[in-house]
Amino acid sequence: MTALTPRERIRRFFQREPIDVMPVFSGMGMVTIQAIEEMGIRFAKVHSSGGLLARSAITSAEIFGFDAVIVPYDMCTVPEALGRGVSLYEGAEGILYPTVPSKWKSLDEVSLPKDTTYLSKGRMPAVDEAIRIAKAYENGRYAVGGWVLGPFTMAGQLIELDVLLKGVKKDKERVEEFLGKMTDLVIEVGKHYQRLGVDYMNIREMGSGTDLLSPRMWKSLIQPNLKKVFSELSSPKILHICGSTDLIIEMMNECGADAISVDQKNNVAESRKKLGGDVIILGNFDPYGTLVKMEAQQVEGVIKKCIESGVDAVWPGCDLWPDLKADNVRAYVEAVRRYGEAATPAVGRTK
Template identity: 45%
Template sequence: MTSRERVLKLFAGEKVDRLPCFSGMGNVTTEGLKKYGYKFAALHSNAKMMSDAAASTYRLFGFECGVVPFDLCVEAEALGCEINVYAHLEDILYPTIKKKLIHNEDEMDIVIPSDIANRGRVPLMKETIGVIKADIGNEVAIGTYVLGPFTLAGQIMELNDLLKLSFKKPDKVSKLLNTLADVIILVAKEYEKAGADYITVREMGATSDVLSPRVFKNLILPHLKKIFAELNVDSVLHICGKTNDIAAFMLESGAKAISVDQKNDIAETRKKIGKDALLFGNYDPYNILVAGTTEKVRETIRKCIDEGVSAVWPGCDIWPTVPPDNIKAMMDEVKNYRR
């Protein structure tokens, strides 16, 4: 069974020979960058470089996917925000939004640009998905991601204001989220056309570390449902931080799989959502994968599998400085460990 078959069969609910080890989020490594002599900050605006770097984690370590992009700013940029890629730095920093779109409550009634599919880096992302698909698409599944509406809202306006308004004026926030859900659907459809096999919706802003499960259910979930109802390819809903109390809602969103991080008690979640639901997670991509020993990595992977994940998958983007021995130990453990 190839990695591609394994991942696609898993999504289809069919039998697989073993759990796949992949991700729906960024997983570029400094080893991969070294292989091509690329600088991290340069990847975000070049289809060939982005694709090479994304494919290198599969080429070097057998990590079972190819995922682009590496940053979280594509949708916000298409809406008109300015981003910072930190081109002046040698260190790896992920791009951030430097200029917001909404500056106060009165500006929340935004209109979606009619040419959203051609704005910002959306065309570049389409091109990149095509490039990586042609490169390794026969061997692994090609993934991409979009933000969830609440997380996107937190990028285009002050998070501080958004959070308070979620409490004080939920109707106003809901209206914005509804518009942003449409933006996300439009962008995701372009990615589908470009050949993405699966799309992860990253809604980390709605973690239970920040919002109550009740607000999640009433304010966020309806918009997530709308998005997943429109997606045709396989889909994953990712939320990091505390998620035990919202795991069932996450599944209710209509996503084919849910993804959680190391703060989730997988055994408990598995009990709650039943044995057949697809639950991806949940090793710590920095404290374990980068900073841990190979033995600690193996132990953690075994724990994920024992507790009942459907795929061994990181809690967030993999931090690029991951030691090669650690990622090799992870792949080896997934391939050889049997519960």
């Protein structure tokens, strides 16, 4: 059988059909400085243009042989569309991701739109355009990955995080009501990207690991909202949580996602034992440590360990830090292909 196209490889991967080799992809940003430099632009410029977003993601995939392009790169597109503004740091040196400059200071200030016109505000249309361009590129050669923050993390982008965190204990009812609204928002945005045709949808509930919240609170406050999100979205859909997830991995698996993504803090071998062989697990290398700090010859061992621990596809634990070493990325891609020839617990191989 001839090699699958990147998009076909990922489509089959999530359907648990046999594939030729492990895909190299992620549910978080994979833009590289090499692509940005090749395009002759500054990183700060890329976030507001659909054309530049798509071009930088596609160029990154082409330089290094990734199977997917993922947009956008920053977590402020929805908060900006809801009126919270955005800091793009266009004058700053080096790489800085956009941030939200004016979060709501209390639950009393929260004012959410009653309709979905926010989907066409701020930089939302640029992201839509990037998805369209990426999908059309070379007759849909690359899988296009979409993502939305989970309800709790989205809440933390809109309201001061300490207000939210204290509120879960002191003002539980109102926080729960707010999180309910965030859940509806996440579903709306996720469905919007699915209507545009993304090949998979990643829900990044990053700020909810047990570094921040107790497992008990996760079960009562986070899980019900995630269950609702996943019941409304189409497949393939992934739940990603970074930070400490060992204590909640089984509850993550109950949320209704097709795959679970964790970062380097998770003990994947143990998670695999807990979840069994049928669940698609994605993870779990430290992108900054592996692709920026390490020597290139050390990278292979990191990737090999991920696969030996039992992931079905090697995913970085977070967005790739764009200013990475090209040799390290090449070593990462080569190692995924080499050690990803064999079947993994949940996904078989064609040969």
